[in-house]
Structure formats: structure tokens, C-alpha cells
Amino acid sequence: MRKYEQLAADIVKLVGGKENVISLAHCITRLRFKLKDEGKAQTDALKAHDGVVTVIQSGGQYQVVIGNAVGDVYDEILASQGINGAGAAAEDDEAKKDMSLLDRFIDLISSVFQPVLGVLAAAGMIKGFTVLLTATDIVAPKGGTAQMLGIIGDAFFYFLPIMLAYTSAKKFKMNIFSAMTVGAALVYPSLAKIMGGEPMYTLFAGTIFESPVHTEFLGIPVLLMNYASSVIPAIVAIYFGAKVERFFARVIPTKVKGFFVPFCTLLVVIPLTLMAVGPVAMWAGKLVGAAAMAIYSLSPVLSGLFIGAFWQVFVMFGLHWGLVPVMLNNVAVYGNDPLVVTYFGASFAQIGVVLAILLRTKDQNLRSLSIPAFISGIFGVTEPAIYGVTLPRKKYFALSCVGAAVGGALIAFFDVRLYIFGGLGIFGYPCFIDPATNNMAGMYNGMIASAVAFAVGFLLVFPIYRDQKVEAGDTELSVTTENGETKSVEREILVAPVSGKVVPLANVPDEAFSAGVLGEGIAIEPSEGRVVAPADATVTTLFPTGHAIGLITDKGAELLIHIGMDTVKLEGKYFKAHVKQGDKVKKGQLLIEFDVEKIKEAGYPVVTPVLVTNTASYLDVVPTEAGSIQEKENLITVVA
Known part of the structure; x- marks a missing residue:
């Protein structure tokens, strides 16, 4: 498998x-x-x-x-x-x-940008590190190495309209190759040559929509613009292109649709895009950028404080997709983004909290979660930290948001700007270098802001963190340490899944079970053919033959209940499962029925091991000392 x-x-x-x-x-x-x-x-x-x-x-x-x-x-x-x-x-x-309208917008944006996000970040990282290498004179700015790295990093961004045309076509249900042709028309090399000449005349002179006209199509002015690296025009063009294509698909006879639909679509959509859709979309992009800058200019620090504080919440609910296009649009229109970039400290605040928890916790399971979560967070991937460590301990997640808010406010205060959309976490630092001047102040200030966010998260949590206390009763056990201290440890009691005679695991006639290779536990010689759930749990494995079942309890114990020895050879005969894989079950719920006598008559022992397969995660696994047991009586205690 x-x-x-x-x-x-x-x-x-x-x-x-x-x-x-x-x-x-x-x-x-x-x-x-x-x-x-x-x-x-x-x-x-x-x-x-x-x-x-x-x-x-x-x-x-x-x-x-x-x-x-x-x-x-x-x-x-x-x-x-x-x-x-x-x-x-x-x-x-x-x-x-x-x-809802908001859900539709988020769905649209995420559908268009998700497929390209990985390569987008990779190309941005290459661009960022190229700028870093040339700014520090490690690589000659006009040398062959810099040129090759520039080609690798720039190619994706220059032809971004083609990439977005592809993803938009999948979203809006347009022929992919027709859509990519529309995107290619936006960055066709001859357009730059035409725009380099003297304009024939100018439209909308004196306004923000002022546009020189360099050519006409059927006597109609074509407002040529530089669409390289642009975001909005390709998406809007494909939205309209899909509607035009569907119209021609309805009216053109089936026998000639294969070539006449794209023929008519391209003849209509590309001129329409270059004359109207593209310019209007570019103007819309400028207005979006102007609005974002206006919000930022009202109070940069408050803007950074807000975005930093709530960025992790936005990510949890997918709402950050509404801000990603604003950031990309600002970079395309203005050459940099000072607003959305204030999210950058959030991942560092998160791992500051995780490190504090890692250093203070005595819970081995939590430590095992925290280490990979911390490492992933260094590179900007914080979901393991959020969902595995901080969010289940809500107070500490809230404190990470405080650190992120401080980081966002500092990024705005230092006027750190994103010039390249690139890597996350520590790979994002080169994206703050101004490629036009090789000014590295933004990178240094970004490092300071993220370090402060990390420190705030760490210092808020480290002095106050305590492992969550468990309620007294079945989940708490008092033990005495070597120096005579009495302390409480977490435990879970598992009830007997079957009734019968208790058999030490060492006496089970199968070395894999008796040697404890599969985990510690106990075995039972069944007196009746029923298996019930030993705790509230989820069925993780149910063999098709019904002779064995795997469970994970709500408290994390991983269990295997194996009915008889070599009973897999019965191929399900004499077994009947009452649950299926993935089911949530309650303690005492019937899981499997089996015919004890028929299995014995077939020549198979029915002794049934009950194992804790993740024994290594526990301080101890303590089976009952009783000689016989009834279903639902206490069988095994696992001690964290």
C-alpha cells in the first residue's frame, strides 16, 4: 500500500x-x-x-x-x-x-489563486534572493549568474496573466487554451513596441484615466497598457470570455463547433479585452490600490495593528484570500505593498508562543506536537502550531495574536514594504529589499519587527504557562516521586471489551502479542461473543474479516482488539461487525459479535488480546490483576 x-x-x-x-x-x-x-x-x-x-x-x-x-x-x-x-x-x-456574497467572493479568489500560489511563492523567493545577492555584491548585478536567476524569477511574474487565465478558465468553465491565448495577447511582445512610438492622440487627458492612443482597430481607439505581472485584467477578461464562448457554443452548429467556437471567441474577446475590458480592469486595479493606500495613510500603525492581530483568524476561516489580491495588485500597480504586508509578524508571534509552551510543558504528547509545529512555523506554515498547540489552549492563541499585532504595528511604523510576493517566514525577508535601489533597510526592519513579535509571544506565555489540569476522578492519579513528593498525573481507564477469563499477555500463543511487539496490554478468553468499546473512541481500522478492530480513544490511546489467533483465515465467517471504519463510538457500545463455539470448532483459539499500540506515548500501561472480568469493568489503566 x-x-x-x-x-x-x-x-x-x-x-x-x-x-x-x-x-x-x-x-x-x-x-x-x-x-x-x-x-x-x-x-x-x-x-x-x-x-x-x-x-x-x-x-x-x-x-x-x-x-x-x-x-x-x-x-x-x-x-x-x-x-x-x-x-x-x-x-x-x-x-x-x-x-453568501462573501463566501462566493472568497471562493472565486481562492479558486483562481490557490493553484498558482506555490510557484508564485517559489518565483518570488528566487527574485528576492537574487536581489539580496546583488545588493550584497555576492553576485555581479549585470553578470551571467544574475541574468539567469533573473530569468527564472521574472518569467512567472511577467507571464502571470497567462497563468491566471488558465486558473480562471477552470473556474469560469472556458476552454483552457482559448483562455490562455487571451492571456498571452495581454503580454504579446509587439504591444510594447507599438506603445513605444508616438501616440496618435490622448483620451481622458488630465484625469487618472488619461490614456495615449497608439493604434486603432476598425477605427476604434485601442487603449494599450502594460499588462505584464498584472492581476485583475486576465481574471475579468476570462469571466467575459467564458460568457462569449458559451454564446457561440449555443448558436454554432455542432459539426463545426470544434474550430468555429474558438475562432469566433478569440476574434471577439481579444479585441474587446484590449480596447475595453483590460483598460477598465487596470483602472479598477488603480482604484483598489488607491483605496488601500488611503486606508493605510489614515493611520499606518493602527492598520498594521489590526491586520497583524487578526491575520491568523483570517487564515483560519479563509478570509485572507480577500486581502491577497489587494497585496498583489499593489505590487503590480505601485511596485510595493505597505498594507497587507503587516501580517508578516503573525507567524513569528505564533512560534514564540509555541517555543514557550515547548520549554514549559511536561506533557510528552504536547512536546511531540510542538517541535514540528515550531519548525514549520519558522518557514511560515503555522497551521500545525495553531490547530495542534495554541488554539486548543485558547488563552495562548489569543496571546499569539497580541504578539502579531505588535509585529504588524512595527512593520507599519518602520514603513516596511513588500516589493516581491515570495516566501513565507524567514524566506520572506529578501522580499523587503527595494530592487530599484538595493536598499536593504526594509529587510533589516522586517527582521526587527518579526523578532519583536516572536519575543512578545514568548514572553507573554513563558512565565504563565501551565499544563492543563485534569478533573479529579477517573482521569487523575496520585503518584509518589523518588524524593517523596506526591503529584497528580493524567490517566485513562479502559473497560473490558469482552467478558471472560483474564490471560497475561505473555501466555498468548503468538509471539507478536506475547512479546509485546505490538504494544502492552492484556488478553481475555471470551465467555461470550461480544466486543464493546472500551472507551469513547473513533474506529480507525476495521478488518474486512471482522476479526480485529483498531480504535483511538478521545484521550489519545490507540487500541487494537484482536479476536482469536489466526482467525483472519476464517475470512469473516462467524463474525458480524456493527460499526464501520470512521465511526465515533461510545464506551460500552457494541462493536462486533462473533460465535465463540463455531470458531473453536474450526480449530482456532479465541483468546483476545487488548493492546495499547502507542505504549511508548505513556508512562505506564497497567492491566487489571483480576482473574476474570465482565464486560465494561475496568481492565487497563494508561498513565500519561
Whole structure:
């Protein structure tokens, strides 16, 4: 089995099956499903599933947070589960009827930008590091190395309208190659040559819409503009292009549609784009940029404080997609963005909090979560930190937002500007270097602001952090340490899943069980053919033969209940499962029925090991000392 094959299958099953999936996309850490009915998804089971960080329902999307392996899991779902990442147009349109205007806008922006975000960031990182290398004279600015790096970094941004035309075509359901041709027309090299000549005349002189006219089409002026690296024109052009294409598809006879639909579409859409749609979209971009700058100019520090404080909340609900186009548009129109960039300190504040928790906690499970979360956060990927460490401890998540607010305010105070959309986390620093002057002050100030955000998050949490106390009773145990101190530790009591005679694990006639290779625990010689849940849990594995079941309790214990020895050879005969993989079950709930006598008659022992397979995560696994036990009586105590 491939590494993520089982996880992919489980996720699709728990979102309601592939028949419930309209479309699927992914970003840096999340699978983003659009479902026909989110009520069919088993959200609690998904949240509890090994390999899933959490689930977020926002912006009309059902978001399954995976972490750094999201790309591999996404590819596995497409490859093995029969799901098309593009989704179905008719069903997608039907689903949108119930979406709010905000949800539709977020859905549109995320659909267009998500597919290119990885390469967009990669190209930006190359551009940023090229500027850093030339600004520090490590690489000669006009040398061959700088030129080659410039080609690699600039190519994507220069032809960005073609890339956005592709993603917009998938969103608006236009022929992809026709759409890319429209995008290519926006950056066609001859346009720059035509614009370099003397203008024939000028339209809208003296206004912000002043436009020199260098050529005409059928006597109509063409307002040529520089669309390289632009964002809005390609998206708007494809939106209208899709409507034009559908019109021609309706009226042109089927026999000649194959070439006449694109023929007519391109003849109409490209001139219309260059004469009207493109210029209007560029003007709209300037107005959006002007509005953003106006908000920023009212109070840069307050703007930075607000965006910094709420950026992690925006990310959690997918609302940051509404700000990403503003940032890209500002860079395209003005050459830099001083507003949205104030989010930059948020990831550093988050990992400051995580480091404080890591250094103070005595909880080994939390430590094991915090280490990779901290490392990912250094590079700007904070979902593991948010969902695995701080958000479940709400006070500390709020304190990370305080650190992010301070960082955002400082970024605005220092007038740090984003010149290149590039890497996240520490890879983002070179993006603050002004490529026109090689001025590195922005990078240094960005480092200071992010360091302060990190320090604020760390210092707010380190003195006050305490591991969460558990309630007295079944979950608390008093122990005496070597120096005579009495302290409480967390424990979980697992009840007997079957009734019968208790058998030490060492006496089980199978070395894999008796040697404890699969985990510590106990075995039971069943007196009746029933298996019930030993705790509130999620069914993680249910063998098709019904002879074994894997569970993860709500408190994190991973269990294996194996009915008999070699009973897999019965191929399901004499076993009946009452649950399915992914189900949430309650303590004492019937899981499996089996025929004890028939299994014995077939020549198989029925001794049933009950194992804690993640024994290494616990201080101790203590089985009962009773000689016999009844279903639902205390069987095993696991001590954290």
C-alpha cells in the first residue's frame, strides 16, 4: 500500500464519499472540499483521525487541515479515489446558490489563486534572493549568474496573466487554451513596441484615466497598457470570455463547433479585452490600490495593528484570500505593498508562543506536537502550531495574536514594504529589499519587527504557562516521586471489551502479542461473543474479516482488539461487525459479535488480546490483576 493511500481513502469516506464531493483543491496545508451536503461529513471522526490536524468549515468550503504532506495526500486522492480536482460545473453552480456574497467572493479568489500560489511563492523567493545577492555584491548585478536567476524569477511574474487565465478558465468553465491565448495577447511582445512610438492622440487627458492612443482597430481607439505581472485584467477578461464562448457554443452548429467556437471567441474577446475590458480592469486595479493606500495613510500603525492581530483568524476561516489580491495588485500597480504586508509578524508571534509552551510543558504528547509545529512555523506554515498547540489552549492563541499585532504595528511604523510576493517566514525577508535601489533597510526592519513579535509571544506565555489540569476522578492519579513528593498525573481507564477469563499477555500463543511487539496490554478468553468499546473512541481500522478492530480513544490511546489467533483465515465467517471504519463510538457500545463455539470448532483459539499500540506515548500501561472480568469493568489503566 502506498504511504497515503489509506489516509486518502479514509478522508474521502469521512467527507461523505466521492458522490458527496463537488470539487477538491488544496493550499499549503489544507485540502479544500466543496461538498454537496456538509451534514454527511463525519467531522468529529476526521478531527480525531491520525494524519488530520483539524477541520474548518468556512467560505463555502470544507477544509481538512493536513499539514506539510497535503500535496501528497491530494495527489493520492485524485489518483486512487476517482475524484476530479476541477469538480463538476453544474454541481458547483448548484452549490453556490446557498453561498453568501462573501463566501462566493472568497471562493472565486481562492479558486483562481490557490493553484498558482506555490510557484508564485517559489518565483518570488528566487527574485528576492537574487536581489539580496546583488545588493550584497555576492553576485555581479549585470553578470551571467544574475541574468539567469533573473530569468527564472521574472518569467512567472511577467507571464502571470497567462497563468491566471488558465486558473480562471477552470473556474469560469472556458476552454483552457482559448483562455490562455487571451492571456498571452495581454503580454504579446509587439504591444510594447507599438506603445513605444508616438501616440496618435490622448483620451481622458488630465484625469487618472488619461490614456495615449497608439493604434486603432476598425477605427476604434485601442487603449494599450502594460499588462505584464498584472492581476485583475486576465481574471475579468476570462469571466467575459467564458460568457462569449458559451454564446457561440449555443448558436454554432455542432459539426463545426470544434474550430468555429474558438475562432469566433478569440476574434471577439481579444479585441474587446484590449480596447475595453483590460483598460477598465487596470483602472479598477488603480482604484483598489488607491483605496488601500488611503486606508493605510489614515493611520499606518493602527492598520498594521489590526491586520497583524487578526491575520491568523483570517487564515483560519479563509478570509485572507480577500486581502491577497489587494497585496498583489499593489505590487503590480505601485511596485510595493505597505498594507497587507503587516501580517508578516503573525507567524513569528505564533512560534514564540509555541517555543514557550515547548520549554514549559511536561506533557510528552504536547512536546511531540510542538517541535514540528515550531519548525514549520519558522518557514511560515503555522497551521500545525495553531490547530495542534495554541488554539486548543485558547488563552495562548489569543496571546499569539497580541504578539502579531505588535509585529504588524512595527512593520507599519518602520514603513516596511513588500516589493516581491515570495516566501513565507524567514524566506520572506529578501522580499523587503527595494530592487530599484538595493536598499536593504526594509529587510533589516522586517527582521526587527518579526523578532519583536516572536519575543512578545514568548514572553507573554513563558512565565504563565501551565499544563492543563485534569478533573479529579477517573482521569487523575496520585503518584509518589523518588524524593517523596506526591503529584497528580493524567490517566485513562479502559473497560473490558469482552467478558471472560483474564490471560497475561505473555501466555498468548503468538509471539507478536506475547512479546509485546505490538504494544502492552492484556488478553481475555471470551465467555461470550461480544466486543464493546472500551472507551469513547473513533474506529480507525476495521478488518474486512471482522476479526480485529483498531480504535483511538478521545484521550489519545490507540487500541487494537484482536479476536482469536489466526482467525483472519476464517475470512469473516462467524463474525458480524456493527460499526464501520470512521465511526465515533461510545464506551460500552457494541462493536462486533462473533460465535465463540463455531470458531473453536474450526480449530482456532479465541483468546483476545487488548493492546495499547502507542505504549511508548505513556508512562505506564497497567492491566487489571483480576482473574476474570465482565464486560465494561475496568481492565487497563494508561498513565500519561
